[in-house]
Amino acid sequence: MAKINFGGTEENVVTREEFPLKKAQDVLKEETIAVIGYGVQGPGQALNLKDNGFNVIVGQRENSKSWDKAVADGWKPGKTLFPIEEALDKGTIIQYLLSDAGQIAVWPTVEKYLKPGKALYFSHGFGVTYKERTGIIPPKDVDVILVAPKGSGTSLRRMFLEGRGLNSSYAIFQDATGKAFDRVVALGIGVGSGYLFETTFQKEVFSDLTGERGSLMGAIQGIFAAQYEVLRSNGHSPSEAFNETVEELTQSLMPLVAENGMDWMYANCSTTAQRGALDWWKKFRDASLPVFKDLYSEVAKGNEAQRSIDANSQSDYRVKLEEELKELRESEMWNAGAAVRQLRPENQKK
Ligand SMILES: NC(=O)C1=CN([C@@H]2O[C@H](COP(=O)(O)OP(=O)(O)OC[C@H]3O[C@@H](n4cnc5c(N)ncnc54)[C@H](O)[C@@H]3O)[C@@H](O)[C@H]2O)C=CC1
Ligand SMILES: CC(=O)[C@](C)(O)C(=O)O
Ligand SMILES: [Mg+2]
Numbered sequence: 001m002a003k004i005n006f007g008g009t010e011e012n013v014v015t016r017e018e019f020p021l022k023k024a025q026d027v028l029k030e031e032t033i034a035v036i037g038y039g040v041q042g043p044g045q046a047l048n049l050k051d052n053g054f055n056v057i058v059g060q061r062e063n064s065k066s067w068d069k070a071v072a073d074g075w076k077p078g079k080t081l082f083p084i085e086e087a088l089d090k091g092t093i094i095q096y097l098l099s100d101a102g103q104i105a106v107w108p109t110v111e112k113y114l115k116p117g118k119a120l121y122f123s124h125g126f127g128v129t130y131k132e133r134t135g136i137i138p139p140k141d142v143d144v145i146l147v148a149p150k151g152s153g154t155s156l157r158r159m160f161l162e163g164r165g166l167n168s169s170y171a172i173f174q175d176a177t178g179k180a181f182d183r184v185v186a187l188g189i190g191v192g193s194g195y196l197f198e199t200t201f202q203k204e205v206f207s208d209l210t211g212e213r214g215s216l217m218g219a220i221q222g223i224f225a226a227q228y229e230v231l232r233s234n235g236h237s238p239s240e241a242f243n244e245t246v247e248e249l250t251q252s253l254m255p256l257v258a259e260n261g262m263d264w265m266y267a268n269c270s271t272t273a274q275r276g277a278l279d280w281w282k283k284f285r286d287a288s289l290p291v292f293k294d295l296y297s298e299v300a301k302g303n304e305a306q307r308s309i310d311a312n313s314q315s316d317y318r319v320k321l322e323e324e325l326k327e328l329r330e331s332e333m334w335n336a337g338a339a340v341r342q343l344r345p346e347n348q349k350k
């Protein structure tokens, strides 16, 4: 394990150099990895593991869209694709990748198949951390481990196919066999992680719920919407408002941030822009800080987890989510966005 200095703090990380794929294959050569659930993370992790040469099977509800998707992706019913119970029975490592609410419903079934020495793997600290709300309390004689890719399962797969890797965190909640570390790191490398950084189940879920509600998804849409509204109410066209709020950010400026940091992006903009951005970012920080504090506290109290359990345990949760996504899609800003995307030269040539 390497100690890497992240801005002054030393942290444990595992890279592909020190834990090569060959070693991961060796650690897991006797194991059957059962990926339970084939939604977003399921396909990304299962396909990457398979292409990396591991012994993987998929467990999914029959007669479901996800079952059909698994078949379309090349999983063979009765050979590498099974109903959930059968896969749970065959797996020595259970990768529990149902939705977080789905994990609560299916837990009594999973529990039955957690024979001593097996490993129970999560990609989120949710179920175990909020155990009073989820009822997910693993038996003492199994390893309980986590690899949480820091991004969508869709990106995990795409980046793997491009020869890149999405970073993941890893954690050990319970080491019953003495092999938990090797197992978790081997799985992390196997699913296609770029590098792995150490965390705990609780830290993972608190930071993840904050991030997705905050700057990764919730806050970013909030800031976009506010700026777009101000531009529109001052007479700017949708085209101008969208370009100046979203398109320029995703197409021109964020790739520069990804490449070499914020100061690099700033340095590649005009000195006029630099002066203004350097003055204004602190005002935005100060304005949003109380909201972020409130958000973290709601997460830590478990209120955010409860809200998501309550909403996503309803039988029509998908329909309801889709209705709200549709509202977003059909807002003027994102309708303008669709037109802007269409006009990108790469989308013009047929
Ligand atoms: N979506 C993502 O890219 C990421 C997800 N995660 C975590 O990975 C885990 C899996 O998440 P997703 O792939 O987003 O899940 P998802 O929402 O796509 O659902 C996965 C599967 O669960 C099944 N399912 C849901 N409720 C069920 C029930 N009651 N009985 C049986 N099957 C049921 C669905 O059919 C689906 O195939 C979660 O813990 C999530 O927090 C972590 C990082 C990113
Ligand atoms: C993609 C990811 O890591 C998220 C946003 O935390 C999630 O999908 O839960
Ligand atoms: Mg998340």
Ligand SMILES: [Mg+2]
Binding pocket: 149, 150, 151, 208, 212
């Ligand atoms: Mg996440």
